[in-house]
Structure formats: C-alpha cells, structure tokens
Amino acid sequence: MRNKEIARIFNEIADMYEMQDIDFKPRAYRKAAQNIESLGKDIEEIYEDDELKNIPGIGESTAEEIKEYLDTGKVQRLEKLKTDMPVDLRSLSAVETIGPKKIKVLYQQLGVSNLDDLEQAAKQGKIQDLEGFGKKTEENILANISFAREKGQRFLLGYVLPEAKEIIQELTDQVDQIELAGSLRRMKETVGDVDILVVSSESEKVMDYFTNLDRVEQVIAHGKTKSTIRLYGGIQVDLRIVNKQSFGSALQYFTGSKDHNVKLRKIAQKNGLKLNEYGLFEDDKRKAGESEEKVYQKLDLEWVPPELREDIGEIDAAKQNSLPNLIQYDDVNGDLQMHSNWSDGSNTMKEMIEESRNLGHSFIAFTDHVGTLKVAGGMDKKEWEKQGEKIAEFQKKFDDIHIFHGLEANIKKNGDLDIDSSFLKEADVVLASVHSSFRLPKKEMTKRIIKAIENKYVHILSHPTGRKIQKKEAINLDLDAVFKAARKNDVAIEINAYPERLDLNDVHVHRAINKNVKLSIGTDAHRKDHLRYYSLGTAVARRGWAQKKDIINAFSLSKLKNFLNKTQ
DNA sequence: GCCGTTTTCGGCCCGACTGTTTTCAGTCG
Secondary structure, eight states, X not given: OOHHHHHHHHHHHHHHHHHTTOOSHHHHHHHHHHHHHTOOSOHHHHHXXXXXXXXXXXXXXXXXXXXXXXXXXXXXXXXXXXXXXXXXXXXXXXXXXXXXXXHHHHHHHHOOOSHHHHHHHHHTTOSTTSTTOOHHHHHHHHHHHHHHHHTTSSEEHHHHHHHHHHHHHHHHTTOSEEEEEHHHHTTOSEXXXXXXXXXXXXXXXXXXXXXXOTTEEEEEEEOSSEXXXXXXXXXXXXXXXXXXXXXXXXXXXXXXXXXXHHHHHHHHHHTTOEEETTEEEETTEEEEOSOHHHHHHHTTOOOXXXXXXXXXXXXXXXXXXXXXXXXXXXXXXXXXXXXXXXXXXXXXXXXXXXXXXXXXXXXXXXXXXXXXXXXXXXXXXXXHHHHHHHHHHHHHHOSSSEEEEEEEEXXXXXXXXXXXXXXXXXXXXXXXXXXXXXXXXXXXXXXXXXXXXXXXXOOEEOSTTOOBTTTBOOOOOOHHHHHHHHHHTTOEEEEEOSTTTOBSOHHHHHHHHHTTOOEEEEOOBSSGGGGGGHHHHHHHHHHTTOBGGGBGGGSOHHHHHHHHTTTO
C-alpha cells in the first residue's frame, strides 16, 4: 500500500501552493490526499485497473501524477516547487501557529529553511521584528520547537496494526507458528517498528519469502534467523525465527516492555533460575519456554496480558493473583461517536449503519456536529430534527441494531455549549467537546470543562484533552478535577478511538477508573472505514486496566439507556 | 486542480480566535 506516500506528496504540493498564495489548488490537492489516504484499497491496484479517475477528487493531472510517482518514484511538479522554495516544510509547519505564509516570510527574510535555523533565529530575537510577527510569536516558536522535533519518529498503532496483520496473514502458510511481538503486541499508541516471531523448519525459505514481499521497499538485513525490511511508508519490520521449544520465552522476551522483563528476570534469579529468550532454566535444565503461560507459571505468576506489561504494578498483581479482569475485545457492543454526511462525514447514515452491522455492533450513536462549527457542517435544529426522522425510518428497517440520535456540541470559551437546552434535551446522546480556544491557562480551562460537565444534558465529554499524537499537544487541564466532576454528574469520559487521538490515553484511563469514572468508546468515524478502529479504544482501555464495568459500551442496551436517561 | 453543470467555465464548507494590527492576516478546525 503506497496510498500514504502519495497522500503525503499531495499534501506537500498543497503546502507549497499555499505558500505562494495560490487559491484553490491547495484545497484540490488536500482533498485528493485525504481521499487517497482513507481509500481502504491499494492505489497500485486501482492504477493497474485504470480506475484512478474514479476516485473522488482525482482528475486529469492528479491521476497523471499518481502514475508518475508509482512509475518513477518522483513527481516533477513537487520537485520544481521545492527548487523554488527549498525549505523543510513539513517539520516547520509542525510548530503550532506556524503555517505556509509565515514560513515563506521566514525563508525570504531570514533564510530559515529548517527547525535548527528557526530555533537559532528565535533565540537571537530576529523573528519578533518581522512584519506580521511579534514577541508572542517568537516565544511560541521557542516553546513548541521541541515538540515539533519529536514528531514523526514513531508510527501510529492504528495505521501499523492492519498492515502488520496483513503480513502475518501472508506468512502464515509458510510457517509452523507465528505471533506479533514488541510494542505492537502491547498495543502501545505508537510503535517504532514491527516485530514478528515465527517457528519454522525451513528458515531460508521463509526469509526469502519475507524479504521478497511486494510491500518491501528495502531489505536492510537478510539472515538465517533474523531479517529486517523497510516497507513503503517507512516502517521497519523484523522477522525472527526461533526454535519451537523457545517460542514462548522468545515471545515473552521480544514483547517487553524492557522494564517488565527486567523485573521478571530478577524474580527468576531470586528463585535460582535464569530467564532469557531461549527459556527459563535451572542450571542447564529447561523449566519452561515453549509457551508464555508456562514461563509465567513457573515464576509463580499469573499470565500477564501484553497490554499490561509496562511495569506499573502488574507484576505484583500477578504475584497476588489480583490482575484485573480486563475488558475483552468482544465485550464492546457499539460505537458512541460517529459522523455521517449530515455534517462532515463522507458516508450516508445507511452506509454507516450497514458497516456497523457488519462489525457486529448492537447499538450506535450518530453524533453529527451541530451549532456554530460550520466548517464541520454544524446543523441547526431544523436539520437535526430532519435527521431524527430519517433515523426513525432506519430503526424500523433494522431490528438488530439500536440507533441513538445524538449530537456533538461545542464547548465555548466560557464553558457554555453553543446550542441551547431546548435543542440539547431532545438528543439521546450529547457529546460535548472543545474545538476552539485550545490555549487557555490550566485553571481557566479546567473551569471551562467542568462547567460543560455540569450541564445536565451532557452525557459524554468527547476527546477530552484534544491531543493528536505527534501533531497537537493536549490542552492544559487538571484531569483529576475533571474526573471528580464527571463522576459527580454521571458524565462519561470518552476514549476517542481514532488512531491519532486515542484520547483519553492509557495512563489517564488508569487514573479515571481508580476514581470510578465511567468511560465511553467512540471512533469519531468520519467515513465507514474508520468504524473498525473501535478496537483501538478497547486496547487503550485494557492498557489502562479497565474492566467491563468501567466501559459503557460494554453495558447491555437497557443499562446503557438507563445511563443516558439521567435527565428524563 | 476538480467538479458539475444553468455542460468547457465559474465556483470552491467558513467562523473563531490570536496576535498583529489600528482594521486585518494567518492559522486552525
């Protein structure tokens, strides 16, 4: 799949045009990029079938440029634009409040072309004197530059996991045993690379097969027991071949985390044993190794689910047989945030409902934007009521899925919602979320959010911290105070399952459930392909030690309705 | 540059917010 690369190129072209003050082309390229990125189908296949122009937003020139890129690895248009303005656009625009226009000025006036130049110029106080800049802008640059630097070092779980699973699928027939390891198996929100472990008697054949997969851009290492490849899109994949009798201990070893493993080895040592990737040994005698369960068992520990292996108390809990009974991936019965084309989603409600039924959901909530967020198609009351009539019709047609009619309202700067209560009280599910004024001081922000939670019509505080992984920092918030208010007012806090949000994150989930706060999983899907991300929300819940009782999506429908009926 | 026609040209989600100005441009969603 090279969709992402092409999307990146089109986005870069859009940035370049924006810098040159050219109208509309940026939007066209961005739209093309967006549609390619969430295609859910391999663009090379579409090219081979000569169907590129059937992709919405792709026309004559962009289709040609996709072909050009797939054939030659370059797009001349971008190369030319880069010669005119040789700046590292992507890392520079990762600094909040710095966009194409400002970058242009910085380059032309000060010769700034990368983050190092930018930092130097800011430190020397050269930026505040530029026209359109000022002291605050300069301070802001210095404050945000390290965040911008970290961007792009790791890959998002939600985008890597499907590809890793595909690779496993492709290899399965070639091997005796296969399993994902590493941070991907622990379902960490970002991963540095992909680790795959296999058992096979024909190691050379397996390695040849692996290094010749279609998706390989470069073979970095090709050995008998370990090979490393880099995929189109940049991520590296390690494949290791181990002996059958060591598979469990190797899986344990390569799953990590490092801290978890150090503790485990210490326990082994204390008991006169030695633990490594080849097995658990007493002198030279193998006590365990074939299965992970046996390794833990021989150390007098409960088997620890991979999501918990971060050395934050799970080993003590495993010792005392008191690991939490984690929510299971199939405990989640439905999705409590999604958007249709009634606001800014791409698919019709019918398409979203059908896909949700395919995923086995027994309930969903449409939570389209309302109110002042016009850019996201915010509906007025009349439109929203029309949507409700349509939902009632669908409900008659489908008796296997319950459809809540919800909405997503904006929390204004002062904590009020941007629609009035006569509107709010008609909704089955009210999400409240921040879409503006992200940079208030902590105290003011906390007050603002708590005010929204105290609104008696609000059921769920959605994407509570607003962070986007590697893109946008969290708002400044006293989360413990927010949790306290949420519990008091019976408001659930969302685990937004969209790959770049995962907000709340695992650490926050842990804190929330310790305060008995209920949590809600919503994909925030803006097209039907996004609906499958709900399991990422479950992964975050598991990493935060959540159980079935903590997650309202795991409630029975009647219990969930009860939870949502607080104002009636 | 793409789209969809009132079919080969004209329109393209736009409002809030911030920091810069002193009435507005750039950024963000």
